[in-house]
Amino acid sequence: MVTELNDSVAEFYQRNLVNARGEKKHLTADCPFCHERGFDPHDRLVVFLKKSGFFHGYFRCLNNCVPGGFPLWFAKLSGIDLAKVPGYDPDREPILSTADYPSANRNLEIQSYEGNFTEPLLDRFSEKGIGQDALSQLHVGFNGRYIVFPYFQEDGNCYAARCVFPDRQDDYFWHGNEQFFSEEYQIFNVEDINRCENGSLFLCEGEETLLALKQLGYPAVAVPDSHVLESIDPQRFAFIKTLFLVTSNSAEAEASMRKLAARIGYKVRPFRWPVGLAKDYTLCQLAKDKGKQFRAAVSALIQGARAFSPFTTPSREYAHFQEQLSMEGGSSYMALRTGFPLFDDALDGVHGINVVGGAPKSGKSTFLIQIATDMALRNIPVLYYDFENGRQKLYHRTLCRLSQLSSEAIRKGSFSPDEAARYRGACERLQEMLQFFRVINDRQVTPEIMRRHIDFIHHETHSDYTIVVIDSLHKLPFKDFSERRTGIDAWLRQMESIRDELNVSFLVISELSRGDGKSYKETPHLGVFKGSGDIEYSADNAMVLYPDWDPLSSVTEQRRRNKLWLVASREHSPGLIAEYEVDYPYWGFIERQSGGKYNE
Known part of the structure; x- marks a missing residue:
């Protein structure tokens, strides 16, 4: 040879x-x-x-x-x-079963069912590419009504069998020792795993898919349903070099397969069904369709199976890059602007993670409420996570700003004709705004819940982008986090993922630390942000809003201006952005040009 x-x-x-x-x-x-x-x-x-x-x-x-x-x-x-033996590793620790096998088994009962198939039933198997050889190898039997699939365990004995009515897969039951009905033991022909050490193996959805592969001479194991894939211990396949996954053509099976593949890794090669096949199409259906060409069709699927990868293909990666580039040149991306011209010129709008720090009572919330509601009025979807003011106060202040009426005037409800017209117009605009503006006060919010909120408003508004406002970073819930700082940094990491995966821009309020003189008026820098060393790494833009007036003063007539400083940015030069004068008593700000310089 x-x-x-x-x-x-x-x-x-x-x-x-x-x-x-x-x-x-x-x-x-x-x-x-x-x-x-x-x-x-x-x-x-x-x-x-x-x-x-x-x-x-x-x-x-x-x-x-x-x-x-x-x-x-x-x-x-x-x-x-x-x-x-080539490939033998003397230091390899065998995977030992922890099962407590009983003394009684169902071996003799299984033998009594073998060979009981009727001619019509054998013809049915034959159409699916399954012959008597494969049925005999796996000791499959028939009890007169149900096909009996014996689930032999690693000790070579059968303790439970799955009984399935022919051509009605949802009509089945488990028979035998109830201990072996659990998903842990639901691997059909499990002994093939040890026989294929250092080699390749098929893992299939459905016993009949396994039988069709066995008829062609391939080694294979199977689970009765794709959801069982999610409960399989990846260590079972630790010594398999290549694991082919064969599921039906369905979204549910694909999801289960991907979860298992992600846990096992690169050795997994899923079968990829061609586009256009019917839902729940299986390998047995392929055998029916291909007849004598079934073996060649399976060989083609084997050759076309690509190793599971956590990475997208280079072609898909490039296509995604071009899609994002096209979106960033589109009107939706360009529309993500605050309505403050100087702010938008300095930062090119609201993109990425934008952290705004400020002293207590400096107007941080008022500033971001104005930005968020103005954007929502321009049909940009906004999620406002409010842990400071409450939705009623937030809506009330917005109504004051839109109507240019004071809180006291709105509460009294006694308007001149001009004020009444302004009030009605403001109410209409507020009502329209709420189609694009959602306030969340849930103090149990998690990153997963936030993602669902974003998915919902994307779907609801048919928008590509979403603005998420966090008021404030230090009041986010820190469940499962041992320390506050650790919790804040973990949330910032989640924001980075959400930003990149879901086309989200963040506006995040942060508290500041007091300076050496126990005041909030030192030169702005990254170190003034309270409780997070990760802001400098996570924030695309870090800003500080400093009042040029005494926030604790009771003198309402004084001119109150805040300076907004950009202290760090990935894309833009640090410096003084603008001054923002309080539009008292209408809960808003007016942007003013400033000639100040930023001393780095």
Whole structure:
């Protein structure tokens, strides 16, 4: 026989088989296991030796006298010293089953069901690419009404079986020891996992899919339903080199498959169904459609299966980049502006994570309420997470600003004709704004809940972008976080993910630390933000709103202006953005030009 250079697996089989002959891709030999089982041993064992193939080293007896497998399984059956097997690792710790197997089993009962198939039922299996050989290998039987799939465990015994009504997959029940009804034991033909050590294996959804693959000579295990994939311990496949996943063509099966693949890693190769196939299309349906071409169709699916990757393909990555680039040049992206011209010129609108710090009572909330509500009035969806003021106060202040009426005047409700017209117009605008503006006061909010809120408002408003306002960072809930600072930094990490994945821009209020003189009027810098060293890493823009007046003063007539400083930015130069004069008593700000310089 001609073998590839340095093919230790081929050499191993040649040393341990009699009358081995063949070519590069496979050899045939006398089966060393047939004689003791009463079969003709001549030329009945095949070994696949395509070195670049997934099943290099896989052997199977054409008489099915023993289950097929890879070299280590061959050595165990033959009594060969494992140290002489290519790929044997003497330091590999075996995976030991923790199951407590009972003394009683269902082996004899399962034998009584074998061979009871009616001709119509055998014809039904045949249409699905399943012959009597595969049924016999897996000891599948029929009890007169239900097909009986025995779930043999790793100790070689059957303790439970799944009984399925033909052509009605939802009509089934488990029979046997209830301990083995749980998902932990729901791997059909589980013994093939050990037989395929250092080799390849199929993991299928559905026993009949496994039978169709077995008829073609492939090693396989199966789960009864795709949701069981999510409960499988990845360690079961620790010594498998390549694991092909074969599920039905459905979103549910795809999701379960991806969850398992993410836990197992690169060795997983899912079958990819062509576009346009019917929902729940299976490998058995493919066998019906392809007939004699079924083997070739499966080979094509094997070759087309790509290793599961947590990364998108380069082509998809480039396409996504171009999509984002196109979106950023579109009107929706350009519309993400505050309505304050100097602010928008300095930062090119509201993009990324924008942290605004300020002293107590400096007007931080009022400033962001004005920005958020103005954006919502321009049909930009806004989620306002408020842990400071309450939704009633937030709406009331917005109504004051829109109507240019004081809180006292609105409460009294006694208006001149001009004031009444302004009030009605403001109420109409506020009502329209609420289609794009949602206030959340839930102090149990989590990043997962926030993502659902964002998904909802995206869907509700048909918008590509969302503004999320956090008032304030230090009052976000810190469940499962041992320290406040750790919790704040964890939230900032979540905001980074949400920003990138869901096209979200954040406006986040932060508290400030007192300076050396226990005041809030030192030169602005990143160190003034309270309780988070991660703001300098997470924020795209970090700003500080400093009052040029005494926030504790009771003199209402004084001119009250705040200076907004950009202290750090990924894209823009730090400096004084503008001054914002309080529009008393209407709960708003008026932007003013300032000639001040920022001293870095």
